[in-house]
Amino acid sequence: MIRSLAKPAAVGAVALLVLAGCGQAERNDGNDGAAGGASTPAPSATVDAKCATETLEATETGVTADTITIQVSADTGAPAAPGLATGSVDAVKAWAKSVNAAGGLACRQIEVKAYDSKMDPTESRNAMISSCENAFASVGDTMLAAADASPLAECKDAAGKVTGQPQLQTLGLYATQYCNDTSYYLFGPSGDPCPASDGKRELTGSTAISDYLEDATGGETHGSFVLSVDSVATVATSVAAFQVMADDGMAIDQMIGVKSPDTSAQYTPRAASLKAKKSEFVFWGAPFPGLIQMRQEAAAQGVDSVKHWVCTSCYDPAFVEAAGAVGTGTVVPVPHLPFEEAAANPAMKEFTDSVDTHNLFAALSWADGMLFADAVNAVVDQHGVNGLTRANLIAALDAVKDFDADGMIGKVTPSAKEAGVCSAFVELGKDGTWKRAFPAAEGEFHCGDLESVTIDPATAFKG
Incomplete structure (x- = not known):
């Protein structure tokens, strides 16, 4: 189900989840x-x-x-x-x-x-x-x-x-x-x-992340979906995106709601649940400090089933510095060309x-x-x-x-009031630098489809 790979001249900006926690x-x-080069031409x-x-x-x-x-x-x-x-x-x-x-x-x-x-x-x-x-x-x-x-x-x-x-x-x-x-x-x-x-209504979301996971895993997979519950607005956004991904073959093992002040002790049972459910990926739609705590706890408990950590907020120097070695392998979808x-x-x-x-x-x-x-x-x-x-x-x-x-970004119609569908994916290497993960060619974005789900986010959230 891998969708079109398009150069910047033919793509749109991604809008999957709130990137809360950008430092x-x-x-x-x-x-x-x-x-x-000049981004704004002279008169x-x-x-x-x-x-x-x-x-x-x-x-x-x-x-x-x-x-x-x-x-x-x-x-x-x-x-x-x-x-x-x-x-x-x-x-x-x-x-x-x-x-x-x-x-x-x-x-x-x-x-x-x-x-x-x-x-x-x-x-x-x-x-x-x-x-x-x-x-x-x-x-x-x-x-x-x-x-x-x-x-x-x-x-x-x-x-x-x-x-x-x-x-x-x-x-x-x-x-x-x-x-x-x-x-x-x-x-x-x-x-x-x-x-x-x-209430119950039709919401839309991009399939770009599930396309990346399908490419990375070779087929259908299952994992844990984490979202920020600091704001009711992010719950609606996240749950819709989760359901679009599930409909695209990324089965939901569990939804986990996290808050910014959560302590390491609160991540101990969450990491244990990854191990119990043998989740193959974790999709993180919350501020990045929580992901660091989750990965630290997962490492301490010997969680070895998770092969793909996808984080919406981690393309940030502050994450690289704070995460250290535990951040290696984190993948981030970004709606603009990688700075690198x-x-x-x-x-x-x-x-x-x-x-x-x-x-x-x-x-x-x-x-x-x-x-x-x-x-x-x-x-x-x-x-x-x-x-x-x-x-x-x-x-x-x-x-x-x-x-x-x-x-610099994918194509977008600013007045459209639609979720975007395109991104470039970068992965954090052992040397602390970001490298393009998907699609492979420099300067390209991957565009998913815009799909709809009819749900009440308040009741569809099971975390």
Whole structure:
């Protein structure tokens, strides 16, 4: 049941489970000082001519004759996870610096405001209000507790009309947020339907991970599925993905719900259950510290049936450092090219050269900047350099199809409100470095199918 292998020009971004636990650690890939290709092209000769001949105007909230102000809202100061989304802020600021050095957008320089949403629903709502009042658009947002998008939907433009606040966010957990008409995602939503609903419903998920396991095991297999129960949103997301994998031949031995504060003692019976059920794989959809504890306990108890440890949150320098030898063999699906392959893609090369924080949130926030640039350039092409309004930007974003950030991510339609289906899989070697595991060829993603299941996640979760 192995599905298509597609080059970046023909694939989409994966959206399997929340990658909770992405740290703010820096990754060093030996690229310091190397020249990278430009991810955002310099203004065209036509735009340059307009900049020289037209009188620039203040056209919208956040747009003056000289500047375009954007806001990045991110969970950087959450007490439970300090620095969680610092990479998003770093990436947006670095992207803006690169764009400004190349001449800016619409004959204007980009100014970046940052708002700490603290992984708190109230602060996330306040961040949206701040962006509505002060910025042209939100770009690169990473707010994991944003459950209410009404400040975006009800945002008025400079003329006092309710047009909505354009928001380019890395990922979305709550359907009440990502179903907002003016929110756009590169890392597809959870698979919940729009409009948001509860109870038994049709959810979608990608088969990409089960395709990898089928390739790695040679056929049907069975294993244990672990999810974070820190948030009710991740339960719905995870259970749907688990059921899609089970329908694809990856039998569920058990579901295990874990919380971030869980101690090593709580992992002792969990590791014992792996041994009792002879699980052949563990699919980990929770913060990575728990996986380290599980693997340590499994090693201590002599669990030898598990051949494949798949973790959604472990492609992070902090995991490599904390796990040590016990992390060897961990496989991670990522929705962007591996950082280790930066030399093969100019957009990824510029990102790794420009941003110190190399993790999922940073990479997708940089790509959000590229999406914003494409949309602004489309507005200028159609309406001129004084055509920057939120309504025009929203129309331009709605028209974007098959965006791939110059091959840095797989193709995605940001307005589609669908779970993504593609990823590249990397495996941690004994030497502490990540190497491509699947598909084999550098620069390629594997695209699964988007399949649906009809369940009530609250009752389908058996952990």
